[in-house]
């Protein structure tokens with residue numbers, strides 16, 4: 077192994093219901109990272125949350141045969157940077173350092189990967205990583221808090237309200253009454269922290285709203301009830317840290333009534349139109365808003381910003397911001413960059429550089445509070 081190659085850990089799988097989507101994204105990324113530049117370590121995370129390394133990790137995870145792989149971990153200890161193998165000796169677990177990285181690329185969608193939890197571990201371990209930090213990741217993940225931050229920044233979002241699963245147990249009818257006040261039907265019900273349309277329902281009446289809320293409550297303790305918009309779906313890719321850039325816009329034409337899990341991953345009739353057939357003025361306005369939203373949540377690295385464009389009024393609403401968007405060769409995020417002049421492999425290079433730049437920037441932060449100087453002034 078040449079020592080001047082950058083050591084990149086690519087993580088995929090994970091505990092969220094988007095595990096399989098992550099494997100698809102990782103397959104594309106692994107086949108496009110330039111082997112001249114990068115020494116890649118694959119780290120697969122099982123559904124149960126086991127981190128695994130070894131030969132052909134991705135293939136093993138795809139086939140479900142992970143017996144030959146080695147369990148590993150990283151430590152939240154800056155002086156112990158790297159990957160540690162965990163070996164069982166009787167009832168003791170012994171850890172042994174097996175490799176180091178310069179940067180980690182978490183290709184994990186949803187909970188425990190895209191929501192700030194893993195990013196928190198990287199911060200504690202002092203490891204550079206691709207994508208948004210703890211704050212941007214967690215605000216981007218929670219559809220309720222995200223919309224509140226957008227409203228505070230005067231960015232239009234659909235009417236919505238968060239309900240708590242715990243409150244359903246005591247008085248579901250009252251919750252349904254309140255949910256009906258959010259807007260007229262159709263209403264969308266979503267788990268606040270999810271992706272890939274898991275647990276999302278479009279509800280046309282009270283009994284569907286009832287079912288929708290119970291279904292969403294299976295996936296999260298926070299449930300969002302939202303005004304349904306008769307909308308076209310327009311998406312923009314954003315890339316960068318403090319001076320992010322926006323790609324041209326694309327349009328999703330779902331094969332189903334809305335862009336459900338089936339329509340996203342299993343129905344080949346769902347289409348991506350690049351560029352989106354909208355006016356240049358509207359596209360530019362959306363690009364500006366995409367960047368404004370990105371900055372508002374302190375995003376970094378990348379995000380795909382999704383809009384709902386009202387078919388009747390041409391008003392647009394920001395729907396969501398995905399900090400680790402789908403990343404296969406045919407996913408919207410890289411395709412929009414490709415159409416804007418940045419091919420897939422170059423996009424990966426940029427994301428890795430941005431991760432290192434962000435780490436450098438954060439390393440400038442002083443951790444020492446020089447209390448004596450301030451005391452000196454007032455003394």
Ligand SMILES: Nc1ncnc2c1ncn2[C@@H]1O[C@H](COP(=O)(O)OP(=O)(O)O)[C@@H](O)[C@H]1O
Pocket residue numbers: 234264266270271272273274276302303304305306307309330334335336382384395396
């Ligand atoms: N307020 C809404 N009005 C109309 N359609 C919506 C609305 N919210 C979501 N949808 C539809 O549901 C899909 C998934 O919802 P979204 O909020 O994007 O969640 P996810 O994170 O699962 O992608 C969207 O792509 C869109 O087709």
Ligand SMILES: [Mg+2]
Pocket residue numbers: 272273382396
């Ligand atoms: Mg979406």
